[in-house]
Every structure is written in C-alpha cells, then in structure tokens.
Amino acid sequence: xxxxxxxxARAIPPxxxxxFFDIAQTVEDVISLGVGEPDFVTPWCVCEASIYSIxxxxxxxxxxxxxxxxRDAVSRYLDTRFNTRYDAEEEIIVxxxxxxxxxxxxxxxxxxxxxxxxxxxxxxxxxxxxxxxGGVPVSVPCRAEDEFRLTADALAERITPRTKVxxxxxxxxxxxxVMQEADWRGIVDLLVDHDLLLISDxxxxxxxxxGGHFSPAKIPELRDxxxxxxxxxxxxxxxxxxxxxxxxxxxxxxxxxKIHQYVALCAPVMGQIAAYEALRIGEAEKDAMVREYRLRRxxxxxxxxxxxxxxHVPKGAFYAFPSVESTGMxxxxxxxxLLREQHVAVVPGSVLGPSGxxxxxxxxxxxxxxxxxxxxxxxxxLESIK
Amino acid sequence: MDEKNRILLQLLExxxxxxxxxxxxxxxxxxxxxxxxxxRLEAAGAIRRYGAVVDWERAGDGNVAAVIELKVSPERDFxxxxxxxxxxxxxQVRSLRLMTGIxxxxxxxxxxxxxxxxxxVSEQIAPMDRIRETATHIIMKTYKENGTTFAxxxxxxxxxxxx
Numbered sequence: 001x002x003x004x005x006x007x008x009a010r011a012i013p014p015x016x017x018x019x020f021f022d023i024a025q026t027v028e029d030v031i032s033l034g035v036g037e038p039d040f041v042t043p044w045c046v047c048e049a050s051i052y053s054i055x056x057x058x059x060x061x062x063x064x065x066x067x068x069x070x071r072d073a074v075s076r077y078l079d080t081r082f083n084t085r086y087d088a089e090e091e092i093i094v095x096x097x098x099x100x101x102x103x104x105x106x107x108x109x110x111x112x113x114x115x116x117x118x119x120x121x122x123x124x125x126x127x128x129x130x131x132x133x134g135g136v137p138v139s140v141p142c143r144a145e146d147e148f149r150l151t152a153d154a155l156a157e158r159i160t161p162r163t164k165v166x167x168x169x170x171x172x173x174x175x176x177x178v179m180q181e182a183d184w185r186g187i188v189d190l191l192v193d194h195d196l197l198l199i200s201d202x203x204x205x206x207x208x209x210x211g212g213h214f215s216p217a218k219i220p221e222l223r224d225x226x227x228x229x230x231x232x233x234x235x236x237x238x239x240x241x242x243x244x245x246x247x248x249x250x251x252x253x254x255x256x257x258k259i260h261q262y263v264a265l266c267a268p269v270m271g272q273i274a275a276y277e278a279l280r281i282g283e284a285e286k287d288a289m290v291r292e293y294r295l296r297r298x299x300x301x302x303x304x305x306x307x308x309x310x311x312h313v314p315k316g317a318f319y320a321f322p323s324v325e326s327t328g329m330x331x332x333x334x335x336x337x338l339l340r341e342q343h344v345a346v347v348p349g350s351v352l353g354p355s356g357x358x359x360x361x362x363x364x365x366x367x368x369x370x371x372x373x374x375x376x377x378x379x380x381x382l383e384s385i386k
Numbered sequence: 387m388d389e390k391n392r393i394l395l396q397l398l399e400x401x402x403x404x405x406x407x408x409x410x411x412x413x414x415x416x417x418x419x420x421x422x423x424x425x426r427l428e429a430a431g432a433i434r435r436y437g438a439v440v441d442w443e444r445a446g447d448g449n450v451a452a453v454i455e456l457k458v459s460p461e462r463d464f465x466x467x468x469x470x471x472x473x474x475x476x477x478q479v480r481s482l483r484l485m486t487g488i489x490x491x492x493x494x495x496x497x498x499x500x501x502x503x504x505x506x507v508s509e510q511i512a513p514m515d516r517i518r519e520t521a522t523h524i525i526m527k528t529y530k531e532n533g534t535t536f537a538x539x540x541x542x543x544x545x546x547x548x549x
Binding site: 017020021024030032034035036037039041123124125173291295298299302345347352 | 393397408411412413414542544545546547548549
C-alpha cells in the first residue's frame with residue numbers, strides 16, 4: 001500500500017509536549033500549571049441560557065457566519081469595550097474557537113511562497129497553519145528585556161519583498177506581555193510602508209491588569225489592514241464551547257467565510273447562544289474572574305522572584321514566564337525534572353518559539369492554594385538541585 | 387470605596403487568617419499599609435468580627451435551626467427598632483432582619499433540638515408585646531452558607547497540558 005499521508009501533514013513537526021503528557025500519566029498528584037485554560041466553570045447564567053435553548057429545541061445549523069443576534073452583540077461589544085468598529089453583517093464571522101479563526105484568516109490571505117512573520121514565543125498553531133497554507137513562517141523574536149513586546153527593530157530585520165502578513169498575539173500566550181498604543185504606533189509605519197497585513201489574536205484582551213487592552217485595529221492606518229481575532233474561551237471561561245470570531249474588512253471577511261462554510265459550516269449553535277448570553281449578562285462574573293487572576297498573578301510572580309526564578313510582572317493573560325537560567329538547566333530539562341521530582345507541570349518555553357528558550361510557561365489559572373503548593377514544591381526542587 | 391480596601395475586605399471575608407505579608411502581595415501594597423488599613427476598617431466598624439464558617443452537621447453536632455417570620459405592630463416614634471433591639475438580646479437569635487412583604491421581621495434561630503426551638507418561640511417570642519403572628523420554618527438542609535457551598539461536587543478532570 002502507498003503511504004497515504006500528505007507531504008504537508010508529514011512536515012508538521014510533532015508536538016513538543018507529547019512526551020510530557022506521557023510522563024504526567026506516570027506521576028501522582030500533579031499540580032498542573034501547564035494548561036492554558038481558566039479553572040473557572042462557565043458562569044452559571046450562561047450555561048443556564050444554553051441548557052434552556054436546547055430544551056426549546058435550538059439544535060439546528062445557524063447562518064454560516066453565526067447568528068445575527070450574536071454578531072450584533074459582538075459588534076456592539078467591540079465598539080464599547082475596545083473602540084473598534086466592525087459591521088455585524090459584512091465584517092464579523094463567528095468561528096469554532098479562535099483556533100479556527102486563525103486558520104481561516106491565514107488561509108484567506110496567504111499564497112504559496114508568501115512569508116508570514118510570527119511574533120514569538122506564541123501559541124503553537126500559527127506556524128503550522130501558515131505552512132499548511134503553503135506560506136513560509138518567519139519568527140520574529142520578542143525578548144524578556146522588552147517585557148516581551150514586539151519591537152520595530154526586530155520586525156524590520158525580518159521583512160523581505162516576499163513578506164505579506166504579521167501574526168501577533170497580545171496579551172501574549174506564553175509571556176503575558178502586552179502591547180500598549182505607543183508600542184503599536186512604533187510599528188505602524190513598517191506595516192504600511194511594506195504593505196503588510198496584521199492578524200491580531202486578541203483572545204486574552206479581557207485579561208489585562210494594568211491599563212486596559214489596546215486593539216491595533218483602532219489605529220486608522222491599520223483598520224483596513226488588520227484581521228482581529230477574539231473569542232469567549234478565556235474571558236468567560238468557555239474553552240469547551242468553542243466560540244471565537246474573526247473581524248476583517250469585507251473583502252477579506254468574504255474570503256474567510258468561503259473557507260469557514262466548507263470546513264465548519266457554522267459554529268455550534270449551543271455555544272453561540274451561550275456566547276450571546278455571556279455578552280448580555282456575563283460582565284460582572286468576568287470582572288470577578290479577572291480580579292481573581294490579578295491576585296493570583298501577584299501571589300505567584302512574587303513567589304517566583306523570591307525563589308530566584310526571575311520573572312517580569314506579566315500585564316496580561318494568565319501566564320507567568322520565568323527564566324530558569326539561574327538553575328543551569330535548559331527549559332526542557334527543568335520542566336521534565338520538576339514534573340518527575342515534584343509533580344508540578346509547566347511548559348518549556350522553547351516549545352512555544354525559539355525566543356522562549358530558557359523560560360517556562362506557568363499558567364496561574366489555578367486556585368491560590370494550588371499556586372502556593374506549587375511554589376513550595378518548586379522551592380524544594382530548587383534546593384535539591386543546588 | 388477605596389479599591390485596595392475593597393480587595394483587603396474581600397480577602398479577609400474569604401479567609402480572615404491570611405497573613406499580613408500575603409495580603410500585602412495580593413493587594414499590591416506594603417505590609418505596614420495593610421496593617422494600617424485593617425486597623426482603620428476595624429475602628430470604623432466595617433470589619434465587625436473574624437470568624438469561621440462552620441458546617442455543624444459535619445462537625446458532628448447537628449444543630450436545629452429555623453427561620454421565624456414575625457408580624458409586628460410598629461410603635462409610634464420607634465417603628466420596629468425597639469422590638470428588634472429586644473429580640474437581638476436573645477442568644478438563640480442568630481440573625482434578625484426587617485423585611486418587605488407580608489411579614490415584618492425575619493429571625494434565624496438555632497438551638498439544640500426542635501423541642502427547644504418550639505419552646506423558645508412559644509414561650510419567649512410569641513407572647514412579646516406587639517407581636518401579632520409567628521410562623522416557624524424548620525431548616526431541613528443547608529446547601530450554601532455565606533457564599534460557601536457545603537455539598538461537595540466532583541471536580542471535572544482537566545488535561546495536564548495545553549497550548
């Protein structure tokens with residue numbers, strides 16, 4: 001028989017973390033700081049609305065681009081919350097999570113051979129999605145000394161005549177870095193002069209702790225050269241519902257919609273109803289979760305620095321990204337030994353991009369008691385390797 | 387209200403045994419400042435008392451508790467305040483509130499037995515001046531108290547890793 005697996009599928013490197021799953025299976029009582037997902041359950045008012053809609057028989061397909069009700073709500077929400085305006089009919093597509101939104105955004109704009117800049121370290125899906133679209137992913141490093149912001153210098157160095165797109169994710173997974181207005185202003189000229197498109201994944205937009213989120217599409221020069229991606233998973237603790245959305249100028253949205261309708265048809269209706277409810281009445285519970293993340297961040301980052309694992313104070317998302325250089329181990333060795341010996345799961349930074357090397361990602365989306373226990377185990381671990 | 391005070395009050399309400407050093411880190415202020423703020427909140431009566439939320443049932447000392455509704459004739463010049471003041475003096479009365487609706491005062495009464503609560507209501511409360519009517523509802527089971535859920539729910543398994 002032939003080998004049926006395609007060259008493109010074969011070329012996707014195996015997940016750098018598969019091995020860790022296997023080790024985690026063999027140790028007891030793991031405290032996991034490895035999961036990029038809220039530990040909260042979706043606010044009950046949101047679940048209840050979705051359960052009720054199922055009881056009422058809302059189980060059919062929706063419009064490809066999502067229910068008009070939800071698109072309207074998203075449009076109003078983006079306007080009120082981040083001052084960006086997107087037309088509910090022409091410019092917003094509801095997707096199966098931001099993962100799908102990133103994929104169709106990339107496929108809607110990337111041709112074979114196009115170079116796509118990916119600001120890293122970052123969520124792992126952009127690079128394979130670019131490769132699957134035939135594009136050439138190019139890493140743009142964000143560094144600890146810049147608090148993991150994207151700088152014009154790093155960007156300029158990697159732009160070539162083939163460059164078409166920049167993918168950026170702020171607030172950032174894994175670093176917790178954010179880009180404020182001035183930081184974006186610093187790269188506007190580069191994007192405009194080289195006629196580049198920005199794909200901005202803002203799924204952590206609601207999780208900012210010192211100053212609100214700045215959405216780059218708010219800058220007039222960028223408005224029509226930006227695809228904004230966002231969703232409900234992180235802000236409203238709705239990871240399993242799989243609801244995200246893509247916002248783009250009409251021509252790009254129309255192209256992305258063609259792909260979306262063939263790969264997903266529409267996002268799950270139960271999730272769309274839940275998402276609408278989250279925007280309608282979920283704000284107070286969302287704010288309470290954000291306040292709690294901030295407390296956890298304060299507790300955990302303080303603890304890390306006291307242990308000698310130097311960590312900048314992340315201003316967004318729910319990740320701390322300490323350096324493990326002081327231990328003399330690399331990030332993979334550190335993460336593996338910590339898991340085996342003290343049963344604390346963290347993600348080695350190099351899995352999330354070359355600039356992540358020497359750091360580990362710790363998601364502080366677990367209870368404060370678990371964070372304290374994790375810190376105490378990390379302390380024991382650090383003592384043991386001295 | 388001052389945002390830092392709000393954070394401190396919420397943290398203390400959640401666990402009043404949290405050390406000052408931890409409160410300081412969580413609220414992003416210095417330890418001295420935490421101490422100072424708490425002193426002032428105590429002096430102002432915003433913090434009334436520090437206590438534990440006890441599940442007496444589980445502690446092995448199943449108390450009986452009842453909600454008692456009272457219809458009361460208010461007094462000229464004092465309204466309900468004087469009768470309420472008399473009621474608060476009974477140690478059996480755990481909480482007391484003036485309510486809108488078909489009755490006036492609501493009491494939460496706890497005692498060692500049903501018999502003891504019945505005696506307390508019929509002998510101490512019902513005969514008081516100005517009390518026109520009482521209705522006693524025995525509490526059968528407590529599911530949630532002061533924001534704390536008593537019943538244990540199974541944790542949903544999460545993956546140890548994700549991106």
